[in-house]
Amino acid sequence: MDTNLPASANPRVVIIGCGFGGLRLAKALRHAPVQVVVVDRNNYHNFQPLLYQVATGALEADSIAYPIRKIFAGQKNFFYRMADVHRVEPSTNTVVTSVGDIRYNYLVLATGSLTNFFGLESIERNAMQIKSIPNALNLRSFIFQNFEKALLTENPEERQALLNIVVVGGGPTGVEISGSLAEMRKHVLPKDYPELDLRTMQIFLVEAAPVLLGPMSPASQADAKRYLDELGVKVLLNTSIKKFENCRAYFSDTEFIPTENLVWAAGVNGAEVPGLPAEAITRNKRVTVNRWNQVVGLSNVFAIGDVANMVTEDMPRGMPMLAPVAQQQADQLAKNIERLLRGEAPKDFVYTNKGSMAIVSRNKAVVDLPKNVHFNGFFGWLTWLFVHLMTLVGFRNRVVALVDWAFSYFNSDQALRLIIRPFSRRDVKDDKGKKSAEHRTATPEYNPTPPAIQTPV
Numbered sequence: 213m214d215t216n217l218p219a220s221a222n223p224r225v226v227i228i229g230c231g232f233g234g235l236r237l238a239k240a241l242r243h244a245p246v247q248v249v250v251v252d253r254n255n256y257h258n259f260q261p262l263l264y265q266v267a268t269g270a271l272e273a274d275s276i277a278y279p280i281r282k283i284f285a286g287q288k289n290f291f292y293r294m295a296d297v298h299r300v301e302p303s304t305n306t307v308v309t310s311v312g313d314i315r316y317n318y319l320v321l322a323t324g325s326l327t328n329f330f331g332l333e334s335i336e337r338n339a340m341q342i343k344s345i346p347n348a349l350n351l352r353s354f355i356f357q358n359f360e361k362a363l364l365t366e367n368p369e370e371r372q373a374l375l376n377i378v379v380v381g382g383g384p385t386g387v388e389i390s391g392s393l394a395e396m397r398k399h400v401l402p403k404d405y406p407e408l409d410l411r412t413m414q415i416f417l418v419e420a421a422p423v424l425l426g427p428m429s430p431a432s433q434a435d436a437k438r439y440l441d442e443l444g445v446k447v448l449l450n451t452s453i454k455k456f457e458n459c460r461a462y463f464s465d466t467e468f469i470p471t472e473n474l475v476w477a478a479g480v481n482g483a484e485v486p487g488l489p490a491e492a493i494t495r496n497k498r499v500t501v502n503r504w505n506q507v508v509g510l511s512n513v514f515a516i517g518d519v520a521n522m523v524t525e526d527m528p529r530g531m532p533m534l535a536p537v538a539q540q541q542a543d544q545l546a547k548n549i550e551r552l553l554r555g556e557a558p559k560d561f562v563y564t565n566k567g568s569m570a571i572v573s574r575n576k577a578v579v580d581l582p583k584n585v586h587f588n589g590f591f592g593w594l595t596w597l598f599v600h601l602m603t604l605v606g607f608r609n610r611v612v613a614l615v616d617w618a619f620s621y622f623n624s625d626q627a628l629r630l631i632i633r634p635f636s637r638r639d640v641k642d643d644k645g646k647k648s649a650e651h652r653t654a655t656p657e658y659n660p661t662p663p664a665i666q667t668p669v
């Protein structure tokens with residue numbers, strides 16, 4: 213297949229991935245004397261920080277995604293190909309994609325990350341993840357399908373497993389989704405499911421570390437925990453899930469929580485692309501780069517964002533996998549590519565940490581700013597809303613998100629509860645193309661009076 217890219221007198225910069233890093237880089241190169249070719253398997257840019265709001269019915273999927281071609285309409289040096297990148301061949305400066313081969317002068321990997329299941333196969337097969345828009349829509353459908361099933365079953369134990377939700381991973385995503393689900397349980401579900409006794413529905417947030425929100429300040433960690441406690445989320449710290457099968461999330465061979473709904477938000481690996489030198493790939497599949505984001509051992513291949521492992525003195529384990537890191541690296545790399553074209557030496561990347569934040573529920577968020585500034589509550593919540601609204605791509609998306617949030621705030625409601633794509637785990641293929649097994653492989657032996665965490669008889 214021919215990718216039909218026009219010939220150009222200018223060097224070609226191929227960017228794999230149009231997430232936070234790829235999008236920013238392609239924009240920053242708009243006036244550079246290069247041909248920019250972006251390859252992404254999706255024809256839209258996905259604003260991942262708000263995926264959990266799609267999963268819990270607070271925002272439409274369309275509000276957090278934006279068509280790539282529309283973003284770049286009018287940028288004359290920009291070309292896009294919707295394709296999966298299979299591998300790169302640095303010896304011939306070629307990217308091998310599902311729509312044909314693309315040659316490059318400079319290559320930039322901005323492929324982001326993939327969910328890391330830490331080798332726990334039963335969890336990989338059966339848990340819900342939240343990394344993409346289809347994941348978020350599946351999660352929303354699945355939870356509402358299970359509420360419908362809970363109405364029908366005569367078996368109290370089965371009903372309990374259908375209602376219980378276990379979120380694994382106490383980072384911002386885990387905290388945000390648990391808080392949002394607890395709000396849904398309080399405000400939305402009693403109206404929709406008056407026949408269900410929702411006092412029995414339990415939401416667990418499970419974290420292996422002794423605190424939530426690991427990289428944030430102790431004050432934010434404590435505030436987030438307190439907010440979740442107030443919402444009735446059962447936070448289990450120093451706790452690891454070992455397996456998830458037959459509607460049971462096991463902590464050990466004997467202890468488990470009965471649940472159909474396990475949301476895995478416990479970690480990510482780099483989304484490396486095959487073909488790079490083996491010595492450049494780290495244990496968590498990130499690509500080692502120097503301070504110019506140049507992949508070790510290759511002069512014209514760069515990596516930015518989540519997939520790039522840039523180690524500095526103050527960050528010996530690599531830069532954090534955050535949107536601002538990807539965007540700042542993109543800005544610096546655009547300048548460095550222009551420097552290289554002019555025959556000048558590139559400059560080192562320096563990360564400016566502008567702070568971090570997490571929302572728990574309405575009026576409750578935690579914010580850490582540089583110089584040990586911390587605030588929370590309503591002001592934190594307003595800050596979170598403002599920052600996320602302003603960073604959404606596209607004016608329409610900002611307006612729609614604002615309207616949806618205002619509606620939810622004043623009505624204590626979330627309008628988006630449609631099961632428009634009924635979800636079965638059998639239909640899902642994972643990132644490696646493997647089909648998932650159906651979770652409910654056997655009818656569990658139900659215990660007549662289940663405590664929150666059980667030991668099988």
Ligand SMILES: Cc1cc2nc3c(=O)[nH]c(=O)nc-3n(C[C@H](O)[C@H](O)[C@H](O)COP(=O)(O)OP(=O)(O)OC[C@H]3O[C@@H](n4cnc5c(N)ncnc54)[C@H](O)[C@@H]3O)c2cc1C
Pocket residue numbers: 228229230231232233234251252253254256257258260261262263264295296297298322323324325342343384385483485516517518519533534535536538
């Ligand atoms: C649920 C969730 C919540 C988050 N919340 C926050 C937050 O609050 N604040 C924050 O700073 N960060 C947050 N993050 C992290 C943030 O989203 C990432 O750090 C950021 O997206 C990294 O940008 P990137 O450009 O490296 O990759 P991404 O934005 O992930 O983009 C990667 C792109 O590459 C494409 N791609 C990958 N492989 C291929 C391939 N082989 N072929 C073709 N295309 C490919 C993908 O389709 C995607 O479009 C969150 C992440 C998640 C999942």
